[in-house]
Amino acid sequence: QDKIYIPLVSKGFQHQFWQAVKAGADQAAAEFGVEVTFEGPDTEAQVDKQMDMLSAALAKKPAALGFAALDSQAATPLLRQAQEAGIPVIAFDSGVDSDIPATTVTTNNLAAAALAADKMAELIGGAGKVALVVHDQTSRTGIDRRDGFVNRMAEAYPDIEIVDIQYGGGDQLMSTEITKAMLTAHPDMKGVFGANEGSALGVINAVRETNTQGLVVIGYDSGAAQKAAIKEGLMAGAITQSPVGMGYETVKAAIAATKGETLPTTIDSGFAWYDATNMDAPEIAAVLYD
Amino acid sequence: MTTLPAATPARKPASGAQQKLLAFASLIALLVFFSVASPNFLQTSNMLAILQATSVNGVLAIAATLVIITGGIDLSVGTLMTFCAVMAGVILTNAGMPLPLGVLGAIAAGAVCGTISGTLVAKMKIPPFIATLGMMLILKGLSLIISGTKPIYFNDTPGFSEISTGSLIGRIIPSVPVPNGVLILFVLALVIGYVLNRTVLGRYCFALGSNEEAVRLSGVNTDAWKIAIYALAGSICGIAGLIIASRLNSAQPALGLGYELDAIAAVVIGGTSLAGGRGSILGTMIGALIMAVLLNGLRVMSVAQEWQTVVTGGIIIAAVYADMLRRRRAAS
Amino acid sequence: MTTLPAATPARKPASGAQQKLLAFASLIALLVFFSVASPNFLQTSNMLAILQATSVNGVLAIAATLVIITGGIDLSVGTLMTFCAVMAGVILTNAGMPLPLGVLGAIAAGAVCGTISGTLVAKMKIPPFIATLGMMLILKGLSLIISGTKPIYFNDTPGFSEISTGSLIGRIIPSVPVPNGVLILFVLALVIGYVLNRTVLGRYCFALGSNEEAVRLSGVNTDAWKIAIYALAGSICGIAGLIIASRLNSAQPALGLGYELDAIAAVVIGGTSLAGGRGSILGTMIGALIMAVLLNGLRVMSVAQEWQTVVTGGIIIAAVYADMLRRRRAAS
Amino acid sequence: MTPAATLVRMTGIDKHFPGVHALRSAQFDLHPGEVHALMGENGAGKSTLMKVLSGIYQPDGGTVEVSGEPATINGPRAAQALGIGIIHQELALMNDLTVAQNIFIGREPRRSFGRLDEAKLNADAQTIFAQMKVRIDPRAEVRTLSVARQQMVEIAKALSFRSRILIMDEPTAALNDAETNELFAIIRGLKAEGVGIVYISHKMDEIRRISDRVTIMRDGAYVGTVSAADTPIETIISMMVGRALESVHVDIPDLTSAPVALEVRGLNRGRIIRDVGFSVKQGEILGFAGLMGAGRTEVARAIFGADPRDSGEIIVHGKPATIRSPQDAVAAGIGYLSEDRKHFGLALGLDVRANVGMTSLARFSNAMGVLDEAALQKTAQDYIAQLAIRTPSDRQEVRLLSGGNQQKIVIAKWLLRNCDILIFDEPTRGIDVGAKAEIYRLMQALAADGKAIIVISSELPEVLRLSHRIAVMCEGRLTGILPGGPGTRQEDIMRLATQKHGAPEEALA
Ligand SMILES: Nc1ncnc2c1ncn2[C@@H]1O[C@H](COP(=O)(O)OP(=O)(O)OP(=O)(O)O)[C@@H](O)[C@H]1O
Ligand SMILES: Nc1ncnc2c1ncn2[C@@H]1O[C@H](COP(=O)(O)OP(=O)(O)OP(=O)(O)O)[C@@H](O)[C@H]1O
Ligand SMILES: [Mg+2]
Numbered sequence A: 001q002d003k004i005y006i007p008l009v010s011k012g013f014q015h016q017f018w019q020a021v022k023a024g025a026d027q028a029a030a031e032f033g034v035e036v037t038f039e040g041p042d043t044e045a046q047v048d049k050q051m052d053m054l055s056a057a058l059a060k061k062p063a064a065l066g067f068a069a070l071d072s073q074a075a076t077p078l079l080r081q082a083q084e085a086g087i088p089v090i091a092f093d094s095g096v097d098s099d100i101p102a103t104t105v106t107t108n109n110l111a112a113a114a115l116a117a118d119k120m121a122e123l124i125g126g127a128g129k130v131a132l133v134v135h136d137q138t139s140r141t142g143i144d145r146r147d148g149f150v151n152r153m154a155e156a157y158p159d160i161e162i163v164d165i166q167y168g169g170g171d172q173l174m175s176t177e178i179t180k181a182m183l184t185a186h187p188d189m190k191g192v193f194g195a196n197e198g199s200a201l202g203v204i205n206a207v208r209e210t211n212t213q214g215l216v217v218i219g220y221d222s223g224a225a226q227k228a229a230i231k232e233g234l235m236a237g238a239i240t241q242s243p244v245g246m247g248y249e250t251v252k253a254a255i256a257a258t259k260g261e262t263l264p265t266t267i268d269s270g271f272a273w274y275d276a277t278n279m280d281a282p283e284i285a286a287v288l289y290d
Numbered sequence B, C: 001m002t003t004l005p006a007a008t009p010a011r012k013p014a015s016g017a018q019q020k021l022l023a024f025a026s027l028i029a030l031l032v033f034f035s036v037a038s039p040n041f042l043q044t045s046n047m048l049a050i051l052q053a054t055s056v057n058g059v060l061a062i063a064a065t066l067v068i069i070t071g072g073i074d075l076s077v078g079t080l081m082t083f084c085a086v087m088a089g090v091i092l093t094n095a096g097m098p099l100p101l102g103v104l105g106a107i108a109a110g111a112v113c114g115t116i117s118g119t120l121v122a123k124m125k126i127p128p129f130i131a132t133l134g135m136m137l138i139l140k141g142l143s144l145i146i147s148g149t150k151p152i153y154f155n156d157t158p159g160f161s162e163i164s165t166g167s168l169i170g171r172i173i174p175s176v177p178v179p180n181g182v183l184i185l186f187v188l189a190l191v192i193g194y195v196l197n198r199t200v201l202g203r204y205c206f207a208l209g210s211n212e213e214a215v216r217l218s219g220v221n222t223d224a225w226k227i228a229i230y231a232l233a234g235s236i237c238g239i240a241g242l243i244i245a246s247r248l249n250s251a252q253p254a255l256g257l258g259y260e261l262d263a264i265a266a267v268v269i270g271g272t273s274l275a276g277g278r279g280s281i282l283g284t285m286i287g288a289l290i291m292a293v294l295l296n297g298l299r300v301m302s303v304a305q306e307w308q309t310v311v312t313g314g315i316i317i318a319a320v321y322a323d324m325l326r327r328r329r330a331a332s
Numbered sequence D: 001m002t003p004a005a006t007l008v009r010m011t012g013i014d015k016h017f018p019g020v021h022a023l024r025s026a027q028f029d030l031h032p033g034e035v036h037a038l039m040g041e042n043g044a045g046k047s048t049l050m051k052v053l054s055g056i057y058q059p060d061g062g063t064v065e066v067s068g069e070p071a072t073i074n075g076p077r078a079a080q081a082l083g084i085g086i087i088h089q090e091l092a093l094m095n096d097l098t099v100a101q102n103i104f105i106g107r108e109p110r111r112s113f114g115r116l117d118e119a120k121l122n123a124d125a126q127t128i129f130a131q132m133k134v135r136i137d138p139r140a141e142v143r144t145l146s147v148a149r150q151q152m153v154e155i156a157k158a159l160s161f162r163s164r165i166l167i168m169d170e171p172t173a174a175l176n177d178a179e180t181n182e183l184f185a186i187i188r189g190l191k192a193e194g195v196g197i198v199y200i201s202h203k204m205d206e207i208r209r210i211s212d213r214v215t216i217m218r219d220g221a222y223v224g225t226v227s228a229a230d231t232p233i234e235t236i237i238s239m240m241v242g243r244a245l246e247s248v249h250v251d252i253p254d255l256t257s258a259p260v261a262l263e264v265r266g267l268n269r270g271r272i273i274r275d276v277g278f279s280v281k282q283g284e285i286l287g288f289a290g291l292m293g294a295g296r297t298e299v300a301r302a303i304f305g306a307d308p309r310d311s312g313e314i315i316v317h318g319k320p321a322t323i324r325s326p327q328d329a330v331a332a333g334i335g336y337l338s339e340d341r342k343h344f345g346l347a348l349g350l351d352v353r354a355n356v357g358m359t360s361l362a363r364f365s366n367a368m369g370v371l372d373e374a375a376l377q378k379t380a381q382d383y384i385a386q387l388a389i390r391t392p393s394d395r396q397e398v399r400l401l402s403g404g405n406q407q408k409i410v411i412a413k414w415l416l417r418n419c420d421i422l423i424f425d426e427p428t429r430g431i432d433v434g435a436k437a438e439i440y441r442l443m444q445a446l447a448a449d450g451k452a453i454i455v456i457s458s459e460l461p462e463v464l465r466l467s468h469r470i471a472v473m474c475e476g477r478l479t480g481i482l483p484g485g486p487g488t489r490q491e492d493i494m495r496l497a498t499q500k501h502g503a504p505e506e507a508l509a
């Protein structure tokens, strides 16, 4: 093979977030003239399916490997295999419990969700009931975003009560039904945090369908629908990571690793709060995606 | 395998009407329980939320009922729904055509895919499980490919979201703003219930499920009828695709996997036999409602999600068992 | 009655052995195709990766085969596997007990859950689809509850990861380091194949699926046998739980949903009829291998993921159709 | 005989099913070493009474004594323990298992750890078949056997129990004369060993030949018990049906100028049908005789398009017809009543009305495909009356009807279709004398109406009584066509039926 080949094994595939990572990776691939493939399992629970993808990726004798681990330990044997074959590994999105990866390109989800909590507190006036619709109970991002939000509320805002946390698998329809049930159970609820794009859109959809007024909705990630909801005023704002940047940086780091360059232990792909006021600012618009 | 006359002497099912009433019992028990357990449960808005939550699964379950009565199974209902939603998106948003064309296009796409599944099953004799499993995967992939793995929004077709979230009934009786999605579900249930019980197609549904060879030897073109039934089921999935796309105001290409199990579960809870030959739309509707009430009630009670799963599993078994006991008692 | 003509079985299906060879054809065709299409495919390490990818689904499919031959279905295989893995985690990591107890505990947990499913089906006459759907949900919830919705790691039980990733064979023949997980799969296939064809339990598996009422009328305690079969299937899921937990060196409580469809698909691709009464472990193994080879081959060929799905769907249909055609030809 | 020697005594047995009072204080007794025939019309309750005795149904009232001891028979196991074996009217076999596996289900010879001794299993089955003088491969899968052979497997299974009490519910319904003779030889052997045998059949001639006593039932109630040797058949029949029956005889019409309705030329299908050709005229009844497996059913199915043909022309009303499926055949005006009602004739899970209407739904629906249920109901009820089908209503599920009544429903659905050419394959299998006479009259009326009728039957008296001409088959070949009427004897038919290929051709009529 004449072209450098770098497979990215991700946590997911169809979701907008992962598609944005893929877009970033493709962009870097075009720019640096390397070949990149991108795949991930259907749900973030399928740890073993991800192992099979990793095995197949290694069989192709790649120059380097990008890997977003669903479980921080499970892939250790395969990563060791990569190491033995001299294939550098770049971790992205979340790290692994191992020193094998040359670097980790990641968003600090705990800190990002804490920022969402701060914004929520500010917008509801520091007191009242809030709830969370999270995409996953067991995946790293689900846990970090939930805990980041909940812990921040607990330590900084004693008057805010978290009345319910439910998990909708990132499925918009299921998240819609969950939010509607929450609104029924707690009519006096002041705010809801949707911890990924599908969850956030489900919350928005429930607000729309029930015609609820005055509920503060905070989302996560971007995408055309969330951006529109913010413009419409249905959503107060959202945390954005930089998935495109993450994909781009991962490939770039991988190329550097193949050349034997030393890399920092982590590359922060960053996160930011965006709402109607700053959405169009160039530095924010650059990390949003449709 | 046909059962002997001696097969289930003590278990003869109750008559149609009785059976239907009995099937309601579990649903009513659930409603009463949740009303007592949570003061917020029995609000109109929550009842409407439950109905709306039933709309997609209910429509898919109606499609699945048709196929299951013929003795088949349709694993592709969920991804076919998504595929049809994407087709509507392509027609309306990408090609900018008028609303009615999008609606027709989605239903036609469903009918075409149903025809393909039906042909695989009827003509090529591929077991329905495999034919529709294959279709499920193919349609899942095609939805992603056609949409470019991105949701397609219907922002340029203002009327589109009315399909499911508008309320014709609400315009007439403002205090009961039943969303159109729910209206579609009930109208469809009535229509398909009529088709099943009063038309030739319905009769052949049951007959094929009961003894396909006997029907063929009666001079009936069983293959053609089977294909027609799968095509009808497919076009119903197209309607489900319109409802979900309208609710989300977008075609979400990654959605749909796993919906087939929910739909089949509603059908079976409703008393339709997976062996074919027996079943009813009323039962399926009750099954779909039981599932929706259960999930909503547990959520309104703020039961922790892992316990919701456990309780749902237990109640599904219990509901079917209670039904069985009552039927047995009614028979003896 | 000496005038009887020697049986001239016009419509007799192909003999067992023939049928099995034919089933191999699709698998071999896939292997040849991918070998030609990608130079990396036919490496030993990739072949081992395929086998390892088959191990969990293969074991689950063996469990599903037993139940399907009786005419039932088991939707709980995936979450039962997870539940057993979590039980192993609780015993080994949380309670710090020795390795053999963890292994026994996981298998016993599977047997107990299988017994419950079997009892629901046999004694309470709940349709297998509903009984195992309920169990699937209950076990999913229980796995999350027991584990505290967190993976349980086996770092304190060093031997544990050997169960699946170590290689007994590799110690003897270093050039073929077949992982133990694969070894377990093949040994299990041999054992269950023997049980099915050579023991009373196996005989009743086929008999129940063929005509349960006739078996009952022959004075067989069909309920007890059915429960035994579900219990055996459950304990096999326990083995799958050990393999996957060992492979991931952790019990992942959220895993398992959707695995039931893969397992059932392997069974049906392998020629076992969902109507019950016929099927084989060899067929199931081929079915599981076809699925694993297909996915691995497409990945090694770097086919885009959305197209992988489409192609997989198409090939599953094609493989079953080819099999059908050949069987029909062999029959005439 | 002393009462203590009585094997079975059933008194005052009552049994209700939803909508049906199947047994009304029925009674029955059985002595060792006797063959006791149980007779009655379809739906009289014979099978139900015997299912009570074999533990399949629990009676609502009454007592059962076995060998003088009151017995509660709460399941098949309990019945087996008491030495009661039963051959069910409807085949109760596991199609996917082999013959030997079926026979010994539940009693497999085992080795340690539940391992099966398959060799012994097959050898034991072989022994039973040898005793029965039947050639069936113990290793053959049951689904590959014809109905008649499956019936033989059921009989072998019942014999393998070495029961003291053996119930045979219409064992000869699917057997031909030769096989029936073999069965009777087996029965006589069992009798000599002191086994008590309950024998249910609708074939009146058999009763005389094999049974010692006859108990007659009507509408679930006991009518009486008579000695078989001393009671004229007519008396038994009138006890069964409550009136005397007039006998049916052939009255062969002159058909020289009648047009040919169906002509078959050079029909071939593998080794099962070889060069079969014949024709039937309008108004004619053509009987088809032959031994089991002669290929008559195969010929009918090939004509009907149910199975593919290798070659052969089918000419309907003088015009070649393209028949590739049953649908084509029905469109060409051909109807076919299968010999296997359970598998090919009825949708057992559906009601009487749906089954009767199955062939003719187009006629009962409008352009939109909406069914005229009122008309369907009326039609179904008309046939229930016309054929005296015993059912609580036209909404009863067919699987809950007695075997003979199920057969009448198959007939009804083809009568409704009003085909010009009707092929009846074993039309009176399991049908009582009264109804049989009714069906004969019906066929004659249809023929008189100008329909062409083919009757396949393994009962020679039936063929002789009905047919205007008789076609005889052997090993897939048409070995001859004989004239109907009193001139033809059973021996003439048997000679053609056993005429292997290569023997000189007999005269064609
Ligand atoms: N499980 C059942 N449920 C409802 N009705 C039944 C059931 N079994 C039998 N019957 C009814 O009981 C009556 C007696 O049936 P049974 O089978 O004993 O008749 P039979 O004398 O054996 O008739 P045949 O000669 O046709 O076999 C019939 O009217 C039949 O429809
Ligand atoms: N389902 C089947 N599978 C395999 N062979 C069959 C099947 N049905 C019939 N045959 C075979 O085809 C041949 C012709 O059988 P067919 O049933 O046509 O005979 P028949 O003259 O109608 O006799 P009868 O119906 O009395 O058994 C026989 O050798 C029989 O064994
Ligand atoms: Mg009977």
Ligand SMILES: [Mg+2]
Binding pocket: D296, D297, D298, D339, D425, D456
């Ligand atoms: Mg025949």
